[in-house]
Amino acid sequence: MRLPRTLAGEALLALVFALFFATPAPAGSIIVTETHTHSFRPGDSSASALAYARWGAVERVLASGVRKLREAGALKAKATGHEEAMLGAVVVVEVEALECGKGSCTASATVVFDPLMAAGNIRRILEKPEVSVQFERAHRERVAALREADALSARIAAGEGALPDKYERAVLDGFAWNLYFAGSALLMRDRQFEALESFTEFIRRRPGFSRAYLSRGAAYSSLGQHKRALADYDMAVDLSPEDAQSYNNRGVAYYNQGDHRRAVLDYTRAIQRDPALANAYNNRGNAYLDAADVKNALADYNRAIELDPGYAEAYNSRGTAYNTLGKTLLALADFTKATQVKPDYPDAFNNLAVTLHRQEKLSEAIENYSKALRLNSTYAEAYSNRGVAYQQQGNLRQAHSDYSNAIFHAPGYVGAYLNRARLNYNLKRTKEACADAETACKLGDCRVQRQLVGAGACTDSR
Numbered sequence: 001m002r003l004p005r006t007l008a009g010e011a012l013l014a015l016v017f018a019l020f021f022a023t024p025a026p027a028g029s030i031i032v033t034e035t036h037t038h039s040f041r042p043g044d045s046s047a048s049a050l051a052y053a054r055w056g057a058v059e060r061v062l063a064s065g066v067r068k069l070r071e072a073g074a075l076k077a078k079a080t081g082h083e084e085a086m087l088g089a090v091v092v093v094e095v096e097a098l099e100c101g102k103g104s105c106t107a108s109a110t111v112v113f114d115p116l117m118a119a120g121n122i123r124r125i126l127e128k129p130e131v132s133v134q135f136e137r138a139h140r141e142r143v144a145a146l147r148e149a150d151a152l153s154a155r156i157a158a159g160e161g162a163l164p165d166k167y168e169r170a171v172l173d174g175f176a177w178n179l180y181f182a183g184s185a186l187l188m189r190d191r192q193f194e195a196l197e198s199f200t201e202f203i204r205r206r207p208g209f210s211r212a213y214l215s216r217g218a219a220y221s222s223l224g225q226h227k228r229a230l231a232d233y234d235m236a237v238d239l240s241p242e243d244a245q246s247y248n249n250r251g252v253a254y255y256n257q258g259d260h261r262r263a264v265l266d267y268t269r270a271i272q273r274d275p276a277l278a279n280a281y282n283n284r285g286n287a288y289l290d291a292a293d294v295k296n297a298l299a300d301y302n303r304a305i306e307l308d309p310g311y312a313e314a315y316n317s318r319g320t321a322y323n324t325l326g327k328t329l330l331a332l333a334d335f336t337k338a339t340q341v342k343p344d345y346p347d348a349f350n351n352l353a354v355t356l357h358r359q360e361k362l363s364e365a366i367e368n369y370s371k372a373l374r375l376n377s378t379y380a381e382a383y384s385n386r387g388v389a390y391q392q393q394g395n396l397r398q399a400h401s402d403y404s405n406a407i408f409h410a411p412g413y414v415g416a417y418l419n420r421a422r423l424n425y426n427l428k429r430t431k432e433a434c435a436d437a438e439t440a441c442k443l444g445d446c447r448v449q450r451q452l453v454g455a456g457a458c459t460d461s462r
Contacts, residue, residue, distance in 0.1 A: 028114065028115075029112050029113060029114055030065065030068045030069075030072070030112070030113055030114075030115050031110070031111075031112050032061050032064045032065050032068060032110070032111050033061065033108060033109070033110040034057055034060035034061040034064055034108070034109055035057060035060075035106060035107070035108045035109075036053055036056030036057040036059075036060055036106070036107055036108075036109075037053065037104050037105070037106040038052035038053040038056055038104060038105050038106075039103060039104045040103050040104060040105075041153050041157075042153050042154075042156040042157035043149075043152060043153045043156040043157075043163065043164050043167035043168070044153075044167075045164065045168055046100060046105075047168060047172065048149075048167070048168045048171040048172065049100065049104070049105040050098055050100065050105050050107075051171055051172060051175050052105070052171070053098055053100075053104075053105035053106055053107040054095055054098060054107045054109075055175050055178060056107070057095065057107040057108055057109035058088070058093050058095065058109050058178075059084065060109070061093060061109040061110065061111050062084040062085075062087050062088050062093070062111065063084050065084075065087050065091070065111050065113065065118075066083045066084055066087055068115070069087070069115055069118060069119055072115045074115040074116055074118070074119035075119045075122065076119075081139075082132075082135045082136075082139065083122065085135050085138070085139070085181075086121075086122045086125050086126075086135070087111075087113075087118060087122060088181065090113075090117075090118055090121035090122065090125070091111050091112075091113040091118060092111070092112075093109055093110070093111050094109065094110045094111070095107055095108070095109050096108035096109070096110070138177035138180075138181075141173075141174075141177065141206075142174050142175070142177055145170050145171075145173045145174035145176075146170070146171070146174040148170040148174075149167055149170040149171045149174060152166055152167040152170060153167060172205065173205050173206075176201075176202055176205040176206055177202075177206075179198045179199070179201050179202040179205075180198070180199070180202045180206070180209070180211075180212055180215070182198045183195045183196075183197075183198030183199040183202065183212075183215060183216075183219075184215060186198060187215065187218060187219050187222070190222075192219045192222050192223050193223075195215075195216075195219045196216060196219050196220070199212055199215055199216035199219065200216065203216065208239060209239075210235070210236040210237075210239035210240035210243060210246060211236070213232040213233070213235045213236040213239070214232070214233065214236045214245060214246060214249055216232050217229040217230075217231075217232030217233045217236065217249055217253070218249065220232065221249075221252065221253060221256065226253055226256045226257050227257075229249075229253045229256075230250065230253040230254070230257070233246060233249050233250035233253050234250065236249070236250075237250060242273055243273070244269075244270040244271070244273035244274035244277050244280065245270070245274075245277070246270075247266045247267070247269040247270035247273065247280075248266070248267060248270040248277060248279060248280045248283060250266045251263045251264075251265075251266030251267040251270065251280070251283060251284070251287075252283060254266060255283065255286070255287055260287045260290055260291055263283070263284075263287045264284055264287045264288070267280050267281075267283050267284035267287065268284065271284070276307055277307075278303075278304040278305075278307040278308040278311055278314065279304070279311075279313075281300040281301070281303045281304035281307070281314075282300065282301060282304040282311065282313055282314045282317055284300050285297040285298070285299075285300030285301045285304065285314075285317055285318075285321070286317055288300065289317070289320065289321055289324070294321055294324055294325060297317075297321050298318065298321050301314050301317050301318035301321060302318070305318070310341045311341075312337075312338040312339075312341045312342030312345050312348060313338070315334045315335070315337045315338040315341070315348070316334070316335065316338040316345070316347060316348045316351060318334045319331040319332075319333075319334030319335040319338065319348075319351060319352075319355070320351065322334060323351075323355060328355060328358070328359065331355050332352065332355050332356070335348055335351045335352035335355060336352060338351075338352075339352060339371075344375055345375070346371075346372040346373075346375040346376040346379055346382070347372070349368045349369070349371040349372035349375065349382075350368070350369065350372040350379065350381060350382045350385065352368045353365045353366070353367075353368035353369040353372065353382070353385065353386075353389075354385060356368065357385065357388070357389055362389050362392055362393055365385075365386075365389050366386055366389045366390065366393075369382050369385055369386035369389065370386065373386070378409040379409070380405075380406040380407075380409045380410035380413045380416065381406070381410075381413070381415075383402045383403070383405040383406035383409070383416070384402065384403060384406040384413065384415055384416040384419055386402050387399040387400070387401075387402030387403045387406065387416075387419055387420075387423075388419060390402060391419075391423060396423065396426075396427065399419075399423060400420065400423055400424075400427075403416050403419050403420035403423065404420065407420065412443060414440050414443040414444060414445045417436045417437070417439050417440035417443065418436075418437075418440050418445060418447070418448050420432075420436045421433045421434075421436035421437040421440060421448045421449075421452070422448060424436060425452060425457065430457050430458075433452060433457065433458070434449075434452060434457065434458035434459075436448075437449040437452050437458060438458075
């Protein structure tokens with residue numbers, strides 16, 4: 001299995017805000033809770049007061065978290081002025097239900113994090129200039145908006161009218177960047193619908209920021225809503241025509257819609273704008289491979305790996321290309337390398353297992369299918385593949401269980417129905433075999449049903 005890489009795969013981890021609930025903290029974790037009360041001032045509505053209370057609590061808890069990191073000796077990086085935002089980019093902040101009384105609103109926030117992991121992630125952020133630019137822009141725009149809010153509040157206090165709406169807009173705009181970072185974190189945690197809400201609200205307040213459209217497009221894409229993703233990528237390209245990532249992501253949207261020609265064009269535009277964008281080479285290689293252009297596919301995979309020697313997806317893709325050419329040893333080497341550089345990569349373990357399976361190394365294949373399933377317990381293809389290997393070993397009970405698991409997790413997976421139909425027929429479970437063969441036929445593959453009808457075991461229900 002080869003997957004195109006979009007911005008979602010590289011998105012900045014960010015703040016997640018949820019209702020507070022008690023969860024056990026791992027040993028060695030740092031736990032910080034802070035409360036912030038915002039007293040209404042001239043111009044405040046419940047919306048602006050709640051925003052101040054919520055974000056005040058978040059800022060306090062992150063500032064305390066950074067202080068704890070320094071006290072623990074985990075954070076030794078040079079100060080940038082954005083450490084609190086960076087900590088928020090790699091941890092989950094839980095905000096307790098807000099309380100508003102007469103004249104004030106109060107919020108409580110809690111953060112739980114592993115100090116070494118958090119510090120390491122902050123260091124990785126510091127190594128990415130493009131991410132630092134986002135923090136810089138967020139800080140500048142936020143400061144400007146909240147300064148405007150301060151000035152408007154003072155004018156309202158002095159008796160000027162017709163300003164409250166403008167004040168509230170300035171306050172909410174000042175905190176809009178937090179919605180972008182929160183959406184990024186929600187997306188990374190597969191909470192796509194919540195991420196869409198955050199990105200949409202951010203875009204409403206900051207319609208000119210192309211990366212927000214990229215991120216929302218990635219959320220739509222992960223939900224299979226490729227037309228909406230494509231519309232967002234079009235907007236990102238219009239806003240930032242020199243941004244290579246915009247073309248790469250739009251290429252992925254075209255690829256997912258089966259339009260490989262346009263996908264190749266956009267991947268090429270991305271490479272022209274950023275010749276070091278490894279994932280654009282990998283993605284273009286995938287499009288070439290699907291078009292049976294193995295030579296160009298291999299050239300792109302080789303370039304992606306040259307640019308990023310730790311790029312597991314490119315090794316996995318190149319292994320698939322080598323399998324297409326029958327170069328089994330090279331394929332095995334690449335799939336093995338993919339699992340080494342990314343030990344939590346179930347697709348690479350499945351592909352490694354498939355290649356071993358073809359060599360009739362059934363025990364090794366089963367071991368790697370099992371690794372893939374430990375990493376992804378809903379991986380239907382790996383269940384079905386392992387079922388075939390177990391069946392070839394004579395372990396029919398386990399084979400039947402694996403085919404059933406594949407069907408449970410992917411009810412539209414025709415291959416699993418075909419495999420279970422054949423096994424049921426061999427086990428003389430004729431009724432079950434006919435039912436599976438009929439379902440497979442309805443899903444588009446009638447081979448086994450024709451065989452069973454020809455053998456007189458089933459009737460043709462078509």
